[in-house]
Amino acid sequence: MTEKLKFRDPKIAKKIIARTKSLASGYHKFCHVCGTHEWTITHYGLRTLLPENIDVIAGPGCPVCILPAAEIDEAIWLALNGVTIVTFGDVIRVPGSESSLQEAKASGGDIRIVYSERDAVKIARREPSKDFVFLAIGFETTVPTTAVEILNKPPKNLTFLVSHRLIPPAMELLLGIGDLNIDGFIAPGHVSTIIGMQPYEIFPKAYYMPTVIAGFEPLDVLFAIYMLLKQIKNGEAKVENEYTRSVTRLGNIRAQKIVEKVFKVVDGHWRGLGRLPLSALAFREAFEKYDARRKYNVKIKSSRDLLPGCQCHLIMIGKIVPTECPLYMKICTPQAPKGACMVSNEGTCRIWAKHNFVVKIT
């Protein structure tokens, strides 16, 4: 698509940046909640292009990073008890309380990596004598893909360890952190493709927080920042949509209905952040037979989310940047990660490390 290149056009970028400079009076801190936004911002060096009085921080937008150690421990327990675990690539290196799925594999656990949930179904069909569990992670973007496979009646030897999480409750958590002082949200485009604009209405209504849904090209992010500044200048707070090519007001209703049929919303634990109300999903009764936790009566002991010294809990709320973690690129590297934020391609620490960031540039 030729539009893609236009959404990276440096000439338009320059114009937007010039506008942000003239609009921004005083200091403003905006927060995104998406690993892909962090990638775009870091990769294109947007923080250095923006005026000094505008900060963009990264919230808990990396689904692998926020996966609690307890849920990795559950998968490890299953793998060591003869069940084959199927999941996405990033997940197997994420530290559980004591070890990772990769280490469980080295100790004889059968762990398979797939690109898509469809592949999990295919593998389970191909090997009917084995028991498979798909460790299903991801935010609203990925949830419908799990729900579709469940509605399609997966084979009997495949159940699901559901570790999905929902983004708006995490955004609300950030607003409750008194000294974070966010002035506006850059809301995640692909999550919004599914959920639409309505779930963000609470931010302007209850918190007077400007919120703009943004796409993932550099100009999308810059224009979203411009739109946020505009709201602030006009003394407004509302939900706006910069990413009209992929997000509609109501979102993907067909996907929402499928999700609603399979799952109910429950409280959920987030790595290093604690329990967030109504932020996770559990099977509705009609589909409980696909629940791996139930089928295998998974029991794990207490868990530990962070290795000593790891600051992921502060990285994930944008309180510090990776270069402020004493372990960053010293003990913790992409080759030997100590925390989930350095494991996942969407983790802030890994994104910064891959771009050779050694100084604080915000």
Add this chain to the structure above:
Amino acid sequence: MCLAIPAEVLEIKGNTAKVDCGKGVLIDVNIMLVDTQVGEYVLVHAGYALHVIDRKAAEETLQMWEEILNNE
């Protein structure tokens, strides 16, 4: 994880579509989450089409930016 790419729908068979992700890279995606036709662009995430892309909106966005940026 939430990375999604635009792709053109080339062929539809039941719940599956063959799509072109650009540079002739063809993959099969599940289209149960969308209502799409051959010739449209869909947003593909991990083997599933999530949304039919509004190409008009893409063009309009760029036009709108130009206007806003030139007029203010």
